[in-house]
Amino acid sequence: MAIIDRTGAEVLIPEEKSREILQSVPESSIAMRLMRRLPNMSSKTRSTPVLGSLPMAYFVDGDTGFKKTTSMAWENVRLYAEEIACIVPIPENVLDDSEYDIWANVKPRIDEGIGAAWDKAVFFGENKPANFPAGIVNGAIAAGNYLLHVNGASLYQELLGENGLAALIEEDGYVPSAYVGAIKMRSMLRGAVDNNGLPIFGRAAYRDGVQGKGSYELDGAEAMFPKSEIMDPEEVLLLGGEWNQAVWAIRTDISTKLLTEAVIQDPSTKEIVYNLAQQDMVALRVTFRAGWALPNPINRVNPTAETRYPFAVLRPSSLTAIESAQYSVTAPARE
Numbered sequence: 001m002a003i004i005d006r007t008g009a010e011v012l013i014p015e016e017k018s019r020e021i022l023q024s025v026p027e028s029s030i031a032m033r034l035m036r037r038l039p040n041m042s043s044k045t046r047s048t049p050v051l052g053s054l055p056m057a058y059f060v061d062g063d064t065g066f067k068k069t070t071s072m073a074w075e076n077v078r079l080y081a082e083e084i085a086c087i088v089p090i091p092e093n094v095l096d097d098s099e100y101d102i103w104a105n106v107k108p109r110i111d112e113g114i115g116a117a118w119d120k121a122v123f124f125g126e127n128k129p130a131n132f133p134a135g136i137v138n139g140a141i142a143a144g145n146y147l148l149h150v151n152g153a154s155l156y157q158e159l160l161g162e163n164g165l166a167a168l169i170e171e172d173g174y175v176p177s178a179y180v181g182a183i184k185m186r187s188m189l190r191g192a193v194d195n196n197g198l199p200i201f202g203r204a205a206y207r208d209g210v211q212g213k214g215s216y217e218l219d220g221a222e223a224m225f226p227k228s229e230i231m232d233p234e235e236v237l238l239l240g241g242e243w244n245q246a247v248w249a250i251r252t253d254i255s256t257k258l259l260t261e262a263v264i265q266d267p268s269t270k271e272i273v274y275n276l277a278q279q280d281m282v283a284l285r286v287t288f289r290a291g292w293a294l295p296n297p298i299n300r301v302n303p304t305a306e307t308r309y310p311f312a313v314l315r316p317s318s319l320t321a322i323e324s325a326q327y328s329v330t331a332p333a334r335e
Helices: 015-028 030-034 102-124 136-142 155-160 165-170 183-191
Strands: 045-053 073-080 082-091 146-148 178-181 221-224 238-241 247-259 263-265 272-275 281-293 311-315
Touching: 015 030, 015 102, 030 102, 030 178, 073 247, 082 102, 102 136, 102 281, 136 238, 136 311, 146 165, 155 165, 165 238, 165 311, 178 183
Parallel strands: 146 311, 178 221
Antiparallel strands: 045 073, 073 281, 082 281, 178 238, 238 311, 247 281, 263 272
C-alpha cells in the first residue's frame, strides 16, 4: 500500500483496490443481490428489447378453411447509467499514523453508502435520477398489487392465502422468488402460531443442500430483512416478487480521487463545511455509475400492462387506501 503524506496525491488507492468497489457494492445492496445483473454498460444508455405483443393461434374451419396470420412485436426498454458519489473528508493528522489502514476503514462505509442509496432509489424512488423508474414499491401500488395488513387477521392468509400477497404476483403471471421485509416483519413471522401454539412460518436449516443460518422462507422463497433504514415499517412491511424481472448493469468507469485544495459545501445552504487547505484535511471522492430497469414484458396470464406487475407489497394497517374521492368546486363570482 502506498503511504499518503501531507503533500497529497492524485490517486488514493491503486486500480486493484478500485475494482474492489465493483465487486463488493452488490453485496451491500439487497436490490443488486436479488435483481438480474446484465453485462457492464459501455455507454450511458443501453436498450433492452422486451416482448410487446404475443402471437395468436386459431382453429381452422373444416378441411379447406383459411389459416389466419399472426405477429409478434418487441419494444425497447432503456437503462440509464446514473452516478452515485460520496466525499469522505479525512484530517491529515489521521493520515500521519502510518499504522492506520485508511482504505480498510473507509471502504466498508463507502460500500454501505452506495448500496443504501441504490436500494432507496430502486425500492421507493427516493432521491432517484429523472431517468430511473419510479421505484418497485411505487410501481406495485400503482398496479394495485398491494394489501393492507389487518391487525388480528391471519398472517398466513395475508401472505400465502388464496387472495394473499403471493397470489397478487402469481395472478400477473409471475412466481415470487424472494421477499424483502422490515425488521418488524421478522417478529410478526415469529409470532404467527397455529391453534397448537406452534410457529406457522418455519426457518430453513438448509438451502441448496448447504446448512445455513435458518433464514425465513415463504413457500420456498427466502425472506430477507436488511439491518438498515431502507425498509420503513410505517410504509412497507414486506415486498415480494419475481426478482429476475428487474435488471441492472454497472457502467464501469468508477473513479477515485484525493482532493487536497478544495472546499466542501452544504448542498442546501451552500455554506462551506470544510476548507481542506485551511483545516489541514484531505477528502476522498468516489463515484459509481449504474442503471436499472423493469421491462415487465407481456404474458398470457395478464396481458394488461396497467395491472401487470411482477412485485407486490404488504403495507401496515395504519395506512388508509383511497379507492375513490368526491369533491366539489365553486365557480368564482363574476363582478
